[in-house]
Amino acid sequence: MQSSPNVVAGRSCGTCTLCCRLPDIDHLDKPANAWCRHCVAGKGCSIYADRPSVCRDFLCLWMTDEGLAEVWEPSLSHMVVYRQGPQVTVLVDPDHPDVWRKEPYHSHLRTWADDAEATGGYVIVFSQDDVFKM
Ligand code: SF4
Numbered sequence: 160m161q162s163s164p165n166v167v168a169g170r171s172c173g174t175c176t177l178c179c180r181l182p183d184i185d186h187l188d189k190p191a192n193a194w195c196r197h198c199v200a201g202k203g204c205s206i207y208a209d210r211p212s213v214c215r216d217f218l219c220l221w222m223t224d225e226g227l228a229e230v231w232e233p234s235l236s237h238m239v240v241y242r243q244g245p246q247v248t249v250l251v252d253p254d255h256p257d258v259w260r261k262e263p264y265h266s267h268l269r270t271w272a273d274d275a276e277a278t279g280g281y282v283i284v285f286s287q288d289d290v291f292k293m
């Protein structure tokens with residue numbers, strides 16, 4: 160997926176295609192953690208001009224929130240983070256299922272969860288078939 164006007168200066172998807180693998184996407188009959196059939200590894204979307212709106216409208220939080228440090232770049236962290244109302248969703252690359260337990264990530268997640276709790280929010284981590292509420 161590519162840039163849009165609200166992208167943090169200096170950030171871009173580059174060769175990252177993690178959001179074409181980790182989420183389940185009903186519109187594309189794509190289950191979680193399976194590559195989209197339209198994704199070309201290391202290149203991107205083969206139907207970019209005609210990709211569905213669910214793809215056009217998505218940017219992960221690293222792309223749009225400068226509060227996420229560079230260590231959260233998905234190609235480095237092996238995680239995709241995004242907001243859904245009060246929920247901060249963290250999808251973990253199944254090839255690195257325990258990365259969210261490691262530092263600095265776990266401490267960041269704990270801080271986000273504590274901050275979110277003050278306003279009724281929470282952090283959910285999806286790793287392989289497991290779901291964790293922070
Ligand atoms: S996970 Fe984020 S950085 Fe990676 S392709 Fe998707 S929107 Fe771009």
Ligand code: SF4
Binds near residue numbers: 160204
């Ligand atoms: S249609 Fe394109 S942008 Fe959407 S998930 Fe598939 S490869 Fe990614």
